Amino acid sequence: MRRSAGELESQVLGALWASEKALTPTEIQSEVGGGLAYNTIHTTLKRLYDKGVVVRDAEGRRGAYRPVTATAQATAEAMHLALERNPDPISSLQHFVSGLGPDEERALRDLLDRKR
Amino acid sequence: MVIDVYVPLVASLLLGAVSPLVARRMPPAVAACVLVAASLLTAASFVWALVLLAGTLYEDLPDVAADAHARHLSIPDPVPEIIAQASIVLGVIVALRVAMLVRSQRHTRDLKRTLTGGSAANTELIVADSEEPRAFAIPGRPGHVFVTTAMLRGLNAAEREVLLAHERAHLRHHHGWLRLLVDVAAAVDPLLIPLRGDVEFLLERWADEHAARATGDRDITARALARAALLSANAQRRCALAFADQAVIRRVDALRNTPPRPARAWAAIVVACALVVPVITADATGDFVDLFWRILPG
Numbered sequence: 440m441r442r443s444a445g446e447l448e449s450q451v452l453g454a455l456w457a458s459e460k461a462l463t464p465t466e467i468q469s470e471v472g473g474g475l476a477y478n479t480i481h482t483t484l485k486r487l488y489d490k491g492v493v494v495r496d497a498e499g500r501r502g503a504y505r506p507v508t509a510t511a512q513a514t515a516e517a518m519h520l521a522l523e524r525n526p527d528p529i530s531s532l533q534h535f536v537s538g539l540g541p542d543e544e545r546a547l548r549d550l551l552d553r554k555r
Numbered sequence: 556m557v558i559d560v561y562v563p564l565v566a567s568l569l570l571g572a573v574s575p576l577v578a579r580r581m582p583p584a585v586a587a588c589v590l591v592a593a594s595l596l597t598a599a600s601f602v603w604a605l606v607l608l609a610g611t612l613y614e615d616l617p618d619v620a621a622d623a624h625a626r627h628l629s630i631p632d633p634v635p636e637i638i639a640q641a642s643i644v645l646g647v648i649v650a651l652r653v654a655m656l657v658r659s660q661r662h663t664r665d666l667k668r669t670l671t672g673g674s675a676a677n678t679e680l681i682v683a684d685s686e687e688p689r690a691f692a693i694p695g696r697p698g699h700v701f702v703t704t705a706m707l708r709g710l711n712a713a714e715r716e717v718l719l720a721h722e723r724a725h726l727r728h729h730h731g732w733l734r735l736l737v738d739v740a741a742a743v744d745p746l747l748i749p750l751r752g753d754v755e756f757l758l759e760r761w762a763d764e765h766a767a768r769a770t771g772d773r774d775i776t777a778r779a780l781a782r783a784a785l786l787s788a789n790a791q792r793r794c795a796l797a798f799a800d801q802a803v804i805r806r807v808d809a810l811r812n813t814p815p816r817p818a819r820a821w822a823a824i825v826v827a828c829a830l831v832v833p834v835i836t837a838d839a840t841g842d843f844v845d846l847f848w849r850i851l852p853g
Contacts, residue, residue: 446719449680449700453715456682457707471712490675510673511684515703517669518683528666531659533725533734533758535690535706535718536780536803539788543804547781550807 447475447483452492452506461496461503557633559839560607563600566832567746570597577825578753582815583760584728589822590754591736593829594747598740600836602649607836607843608634608642614850623850633846652742660735667693670701680719682707688786692722694731709786710779717766717779724765730758756802763806764814777810 442450454470455462462470464480471480484504487493492510496503521529539547570593577586611634613619623630671693674681681693681701688705692698700722707715725731737754741747767776784803809815 445677445679446723448678449719450716452678452680452682453702453707453719454712456704457710457712457715473712473716487678490678492675492678506682508684511682511704513673514670514681515683515685517672518685518689518701518703519687521666521669522687526659528659528662529689529691531663532666532691532693532701533722533730533762535721536784536787539784539803544785544788546804547785547807550781551778551785 444483444486447479448487448492450475451480451483452487455493455504455506456511461499461505463500463502463504466503559835559842560604560634562835562839563597563604563744563832564746566597566829567601567744570594570829571746571749573825574750574753577821578757581818581821583757583764585817585819585822587733587754587757587761589825590750590757591733591740593825594737594740594744594750594754596829597832598744598747600832601744601746603833603836603840605642605646605649607839608639609646610843610847612636612639612643613847619850628850630850633843648745649743652745653739656738656742667695671695671699674699679723686790688783688790690718690722690783692725692730694726694729698726700726705790706783706786710782713770713772713775714779714782716770717776718783720766720769721762723769724762725758728761728765730762734758756805759802760806760809763810767810767814773810773814777807780807780810 450471451467454467458466458470464477464484467480467484468475468477484493488495488504491507493504493506496505499505518529521527570590574590577590580586581589611632614623614630614632615636620630670683671681676697679697679700681699683689683701683703685703686705687703688709690700690702690706693701700719702718702722706718710718734755737747737751741751763776763780766779767773770776780803
């Protein structure tokens with residue numbers, strides 16, 4: 440599947456945030472799968488680096504990147520402030536999922552436990 | 556003609572009754588567009604009918620009545636006075652509802668600004684470092700996908716791709732606008748309030764189908780939804796904010812079935828019926844104008 444530069448950035452940034460440690464392009468490659476070339480990932484990381492969204496891991500391994508936390512923490516603070524307001528303005532945006540009752544929860548757990 | 560003016564009212568009730576059926580039978584993208592278009596046509600006719608009904612009070616103005624009496628004209632009374640008065644009250648309620656909608660839109664706009672403020676404008680993904688699993692689309696130019704670290708860490712790489720594709724579908728297909736339009740329709744025509752939930756659900760289904768196509772895997776798309784829903788359910792239990800919602804289950808079930816088939820004929824029928832409503836209301840307008848012309852003083 441062809442992905443735009445912006446979509447690749449989101450994919451790589453998402454993988455970096457999901458990881459506990461800094462990742463090298465090779466590690467990102469094996470994490471995201473989907474047949475992305477090493478060069479593609481490297482170029483995407485370079486772009487994210489230029490935008491100041493990721494940094495090179497200072498104390499860790501050469502070639503590994505991690506996401507910048509300062510902006511994400513400020514954004515989280517803004518989100519929590521908004522959630523505390525009444526009515527919560529975030530509820531007017533389109534959410535991926537909403538809440539669940541106990542029965543629904545069981546049904547979804549069964550689905551995930553099933554072997555593919 | 557006296558009956559014509561009540562057609563938008565009946566149409567609103569009918570549309571509310573038909574909308575769950577439309578939502579169930581048609582592919583989500585078609586169904587959402589059909590419902591939004593039908594609700595706008597009906598709501599516009601509804602407001603105009605209110606204006607016409609309130610306008611019939613004109614002939615009861617003392618000057619107009621005295622003048623007509625002096626010229627030995629019989630005063631036509633197309634609608635009972637109580638209905639005309641009720642439509643004025645309803646008009647005030649509609650105005651208040653529109654004002655409330657404008658206010659909440661302003662809040663949403665401010666929120667978008669604070670949530671996107673710190674991030675680079677040209678990155679699609681906005682990450683919040685938070686333990687609360689959340690993900691939503693922030694429409695705008697450019698639009699953004701907002702997601703918390705708790706959500707990113709709770710999903711695997713394939714499931715994260717589903718999430719991104721789902722939110723992108725909201726942005727690319729202007730779901731924010733469609734939702735605003737149905738909100739406007741429901742604000743001016745309270746009988747259309749039930750449609751809002753149907754359209755909201757259809758927009759989610761639309762984005763799910765888009766994500767299933769983009770990732771090429773309906774099963775992973777269903778799993779991603781289930782996983783994300785369970786993540787947020789756990790978080791809600793911690794904050795004691797749990798509320799039941801069947802929507803996710805219905806969306807997961809739909810993804811485990813074959814994709815819905817297009818239903819152009821049905822879509823055309825619903826839109827055609829909705830188009831008739833403003834035509835009839837316009838016809839009623841002509842009749843009201845004729846009436847007033849007759850009793851116009853002088």
